[in-house]
Amino acid sequence: MKVRIHVLIVLISLFFFNCSTQKTSIVQQREIWTSEQANNWYAKQGWLVGANFIPSNAINQLEMWQAETFDTATINRELAWAESIGMNTMRVFLHDLLHQQDSIGLYQRMDVFLQIAQRHGIKPLFVLFDSCWDPFPKPGKQREPKPHVHNSGWVQSPGQYALKDSTQYPRLEKYVKGVVSRFANDERILGWDIWNEPDNMTGPSYEKVEIPNKVEYVMPLLKKAFAWSRSVNPSQPLTSGIWVGDWSTHNVMKPIEKLQIEESDIISFHNYDNAQEFEKRILLMKRYNKPIICTEYMARPNGSTFQGSLPVAKKYNVAMYNWGFVNGKTQTIYPWDSWTKTYSSEPPVWFHDIFQKNGTAYRTEEVEVIRKLANNKQL
Template sequence: MSRMVSLLSCCAALVALVGSFGGSSVSAAEQWSAEKANEWYDELPWMVGCNYAPATAINQLEMWQADTFDPETIDIELGWASDIGFNTVRVFLHDVAWKEDPDGFFKRVDKFLEIADRHGIRSMVVIFDGVWDPDSQAGPQRRPRPGVHNSGWLQSPGRYILSNDERQDALEPYVKAVVKRYANDKRVLIWDLFNEPCNTNASSYGPLELPNKDERAERLVRKTFAWAREVGPSQPLTVGFWQGGPWDDSEKLNLTHTAAAELSDVITFHDYGDEDSLRGRIDALKTYGRPIMCTEYMARGNGSTFRMALPIMKSENVGAYNWGLVAGKTQTNYPWQTWQMPIMGEPKPWHHEVFYSDGKPYSQEEVELIKQLTERGK
């Protein structure tokens, strides 16, 4: 027995030694400890910013495809973001954009990160997205439907891929290529592997959705964590909580939320509710003992406002990403219910977004509050 133990110890030491000379260590394939995650977070300033797509793009494909990539607009708009104190953005990629043109795709992502960095902005990069249109196609994208919230946003991957194990597994090269390229890039703050994976889009594309989407999404969530950890990025990984709850009760989490809770290095969540909702969700997520970042909030008509939410999140040291920056082709300044009844004319109040397309703030009072809290006014 002693000889066997000695042999196993030698093998373990050899594995550790080999791993130390590779692109990542053996520990890179494991979830970060809470201690490591909190040490990482403690070195950051308060991270505050927005979910970002340029006003000239209706969706992720239009943002990243060669014919419609718009660095000039991105530069101008991220300048407005920086001017009010935003130091981070959450930005969505798309597997189809990579598949159609991997080299060009990476050149465009490089350019985006270069522009953002020049404005003092670090990026939370989203790999997959489970929200809105489940059938994406490369090439020219549709025009916005007048008066409708996010009428052209795309899921990534689409339902055809999500529904099948082999097609899901074929996404491994995409995930690994993206994470490997930026694994040690300081401009990338954190990897958000899958946005709202199990969203059934009931108010929009519900009849087209997979009836077992939670099950199918959970599989891809777990695979994506595994693929990313094999690369061993220096940044943490996360998938956010976004519905249901209470989130501190494991027996009441669905499959994808369970995977997010078990595998995330940093806890992220969405909240578009009032003060009680926001405080309750933060309190529930504190039980995980990890850093907390709110990756979507601010829906004025729902009671989720800058005035209510930002002071709470600053006092709790919760990272804060409101949805939207500039009103444009996504039309997310219109409320969700416009899928049932479009609004002709400007919505009152705006649902999301901070600026008009010419840089004028929707609310000067809001902008002054943001600048005060980010200390941009000093």
């Protein structure tokens, strides 16, 4: 009888200890940053300017990061060009299949990338998921670019099959928690962009194979991805950028945009319009009283330029990431309409990108604007 009572006491003690541990764990999970927390963090960063980075010899996220094609020499050379014009951050895309394929290898290669980036004074903003372009990613050797076509090999994360299959959520949870927790206190990382353009339907590029109710699948997973990321208590901010639509008031915004704003520690958005429209968008975002970063801009034929947008951004202390860096396998010197319009040679005006493959600037006056503003000099 005494033995039974002793066992019972031990079991009860373990139960209460377990409950206490769980409560402590829940308390320790951080909340969405307040305006004060976010602005205190931002005040320590200085003005942030960079690009969306992928090495010129990679067609997509998988080719950049997979062991067989992870090219530190090219990464080092091209990040040195970024450093030379005053850039101090880069937005860099990851992929869930990389984690499924080789999680330890991914962590190791991320650490190597961070070592190289730190050498050049660059803090990356890592992107976890992306709704743009090919919905059917496959690990392994990636296809060659379609001639003269913008981002002909970029892939979505998660792909359509995983997005529609809730039994894959545990795998995606493991990816998010694994990556973020591994680097949760790494001062070399600026932050985590949870999902790039989550409601993007890919336009004419893949519209025939996209699921028409894609947003219905993305919404719950986006909310979970924020929660998974926050559950491992990262010291860096979380965000997801709104990119198109009516943002005149919070109430008129789409449900997914409200979710992105409300779950974000800092506010991010995209804008490929002229400087006047860009400034309007900034003023609308200021109502949230949090740091603002523009994670995509600069499409020359659209009127979105370095000369137009960067001075406005500097005026309002908005961090800036243009799309494209070195003209390479992503072929983003070609416009979006290259999916429906045939190009047989280089376009008369590059759509995106800053450098030729040999490190020569496409337009010298553009890199001078970046360099001067990054070094707090007058234009």
